Amino acid sequence: MAVSEGLTIGVLARRTGLAVSAIRYYEAQGLISPWRNPGGQRRYQRADIRRLSFVMIAQQFGLTLPEIREVLSGLPGNRTPTPQDWKAISMQLRAHLDQRIDTLMRLRDNLDGCIGCGCLSLPKCALYNPDDRAKSHGSGPRYLMGDAPEA
Amino acid sequence: MAVSEGLTIGVLARRTGLAVSAIRYYEAQGLISPWRNPGGQRRYQRADIRRLSFVMIAQQFGLTLPEIREVLSGLPGNRTPTPQDWKAISMQLRAHLDQRIDTLMRLRDNLDGCIGCGCLSLPKCALYNPDDRAKSHGSGPRYLMGDAPEA
DNA sequence: CCTTGACCTAAAGTTAGGTTTAGAAATTAC
DNA sequence: GTAATTTCTAAACCTAACTTTAGGTCAAGG
Numbered sequence: 100m101a102v103s104e105g106l107t108i109g110v111l112a113r114r115t116g117l118a119v120s121a122i123r124y125y126e127a128q129g130l131i132s133p134w135r136n137p138g139g140q141r142r143y144q145r146a147d148i149r150r151l152s153f154v155m156i157a158q159q160f161g162l163t164l165p166e167i168r169e170v171l172s173g174l175p176g177n178r179t180p181t182p183q184d185w186k187a188i189s190m191q192l193r194a195h196l197d198q199r200i201d202t203l204m205r206l207r208d209n210l211d212g213c214i215g216c217g218c219l220s221l222p223k224c225a226l227y228n229p230d231d232r233a234k235s236h237g238s239g240p241r242y243l244m245g246d247a248p249e250a
Numbered sequence: 251m252a253v254s255e256g257l258t259i260g261v262l263a264r265r266t267g268l269a270v271s272a273i274r275y276y277e278a279q280g281l282i283s284p285w286r287n288p289g290g291q292r293r294y295q296r297a298d299i300r301r302l303s304f305v306m307i308a309q310q311f312g313l314t315l316p317e318i319r320e321v322l323s324g325l326p327g328n329r330t331p332t333p334q335d336w337k338a339i340s341m342q343l344r345a346h347l348d349q350r351i352d353t354l355m356r357l358r359d360n361l362d363g364c365i366g367c368g369c370l371s372l373p374k375c376a377l378y379n380p381d382d383r384a385k386s387h388g389s390g391p392r393y394l395m396g397d398a399p400e401a
Numbered sequence: 402c403c404t405t406g407a408c409c410t411a412a413a414g415t416t417a418g419g420t421t422t423a424g425a426a427a428t429t430a431c
Numbered sequence: 432g433t434a435a436t437t438t439c440t441a442a443a444c445c446t447a448a449c450t451t452t453a454g455g456t457c458a459a460g461g
Contacts, residue, residue: 107428107437107438108437108438109436109437109438118419118420119437119438120419120420120421121418121419121420123439123440124418124419124420128418136427137427138426138427138428138438138439139426139427139438139439140427140428140437140438140439141438141439156361158418159357160354160357160361163417163418164417164418186365189361189364189365190365192361193358193361193362193365196354196357196358196361197358199354200351200354200355200358203347203350203351203354204351206310206311206347207344207347207348207351210307210311210340210343210344210347211344213340214337214340214341214344258407258408259407259408260406260407260408269449269450270407270408271449271450271451272448272449272450274409274410275448275449275450279448287457289408289409289456289457289458290408290409290456290457291407291408291409291456291457291458292408292409309448314447314448315447315448
């Protein structure tokens with residue numbers, strides 16, 4: 100025996116570079132689902148290394164954990180994902196990324212226009228276009244203009 | 251009299267679309283400095299509308315409040331900023347933006363490579379290049395790989 | 402003059418994405 | 432068989448960027 104009882108959380112952490120606490124947190128967020136050994140400890144599959152790798156990459160691309168969970172749900176549940184499976188969901192990532200780049204480039208164009216006209220004053224400036232404001236991907240619960248203001 | 255005693259915080263909020271609480275918060279962060287009327291209430295200049303507009307735009311571009319304060323410090327303190335002054339600091343914003351777009355495009359190239367090879371596995375993948383990881387601009391105090399892991 | 406609405410401060414709450422801590426149980430190593 | 436590691440859970444803490452709340456003051460209208 101002991102040919103393959105699964106990876107412990109510590110080993111998975113070392114293989115991925117993530118903190119043990121982060122891996123537990125991802126589980127709480129539904130991004131990964133280990134099983135438990137008789138003693139109640141988490142055990143992971145080899146494929147989970149790749150899964151967490153994907154999570155880390157997707158984060159760099161600016162996806163939130165719920166968004167990543169959504170993308171990961173595209174993987175087959177009944178078997179270990181193949182390279183083709185990973186390619187498929189990586190394409191989705193690429194689409195997200197393209198959209199973000201596109202948004203930033205439009206923002207840049209608007210800024211160039213504003214630098215040109217020197218306006219930078221609210222109602223006139225293209226930078227206040229609601230479409231652009233809506234998708235600001237900043238951090239935290241920033242009251243994004245367009246949502247209800249105070250009172 | 252009453253020709254111009256300055257704007258109240260409520261008026262400034264309406265003109266910019268910001269919440270009153272946000273404007274006070276920005277003051278605490280050193281982004282804006284109103285004076286006080288005899289009763290102790292905040293009074294703002296017309297130019298502060300533009301100042302807050304700039305703050306909002308810079309936030310869309312992903313700058314943090316400290317970074318924005320830094321950029322704003324390039325404005326003249328002794329007089330009302332001219333359109334030229336605004337143009338000058340807007341150029342800095344443009345540089346920030348260019349850099350962010352550049353990073354994302356490099357990330358995209360890496361992803362394309364990875365989709366091609368189907369690896370997506372830690373040590374081989376270009377997406378794990380420390381250079382790219384280092385500058386992840388995500389939100390919050392994320393323990394970015396490369397910093398000391400747990401213990 | 403008095404009421405209503407705007408404003409004040411300080412402190413606590415919120416979200417995302419985690420980390421840290423505390424105390425206990427399971428594993429591994431010798 | 433026991434000591435040293437790991438792991439477990441639950442709860443508290445952290446940052447950024449704000450909002451909400453509580454309790455009180457200021458200003459404007461009638």
